[in-house]
Amino acid sequence: MEGPLIYVTGMHRSSTSAITGTMTLFGLTPVDNDDLLPPDAHNQKGYFESSALMQINDRILTIMHGAWSRPPTLTHRWQHTSGLEQLYPSLNRLFHSLTANQATSIWKDPRLCLTLPV
Numbered sequence: 001m002e003g004p005l006i007y008v009t010g011m012h013r014s015s016t017s018a019i020t021g022t023m024t025l026f027g028l029t030p031v032d033n034d035d036l037l038p039p040d041a042h043n044q045k046g047y048f049e050s051s052a053l054m055q056i057n058d059r060i061l062t063i064m065h066g067a068w069s070r071p072p073t074l075t076h077r078w079q080h081t082s083g084l085e086q087l088y089p090s091l092n093r094l095f096h097s098l099t100a101n102q103a104t105s106i107w108k109d110p111r112l113c114l115t116l117p118v
Contacts, residue, residue, distance in 0.1 A: 005095075007116065008108035012068065020048035020108045030106045049108045052094050057111035059087060060118050068111055079117040087118070 006028065010016040020030055030036065031050040039046040058068065063083045066072025 004104050006104060006106045007112060008106060009112045009116065010110060011113055012110045014110070016108055016110055017043055017045070017047050017049075020106055021045060023106055024048065028104050028106050030108060047108075048106070050094070053107065053109045054111065056087060056090055056094065057109055057115045060084065060115045061111065063087075066114075071114055074114065084118055091118070 006023070008016050008020050008023075010019075024030060030048040031053070035050050035052055037047040037049050037051050037054065061067050061072060064072035064074065064078065064081060
């Protein structure tokens with residue numbers, strides 16, 4: 001059974017990690033611990049985000065001729081751009097793996113501000 005999924009969106013350095021970290025204190029689950037980006041010098045308490053989701057979002061941005069640090073120009077109906085459909089199977093598997101057997105899961109990546117329509 002798949003539980004609800006909470007999306008945490010916000011651009012880089014906008015406290016999305018702090019918000020997600022606070023939600024985990026209330027028992028919500030960000031992702032499989034094996035998939036979490038590790039803490040580092042820029043964020044010592046952790047990012048609380050999926051490495052797999054980050055990689056797929058980076059692929060979306062690349063197809064759209066952008067990057068996390070250089071957002072692409074997104075036109076009307078951009079989410080139907082040729083090439084994005086190749087990512088659907090991976091997105092579907094990731095989505096189901098994050099929500100399987102969880103009461104509520106958190107899907108957090110600052111790139112979601114741009115990529116969520118896909």
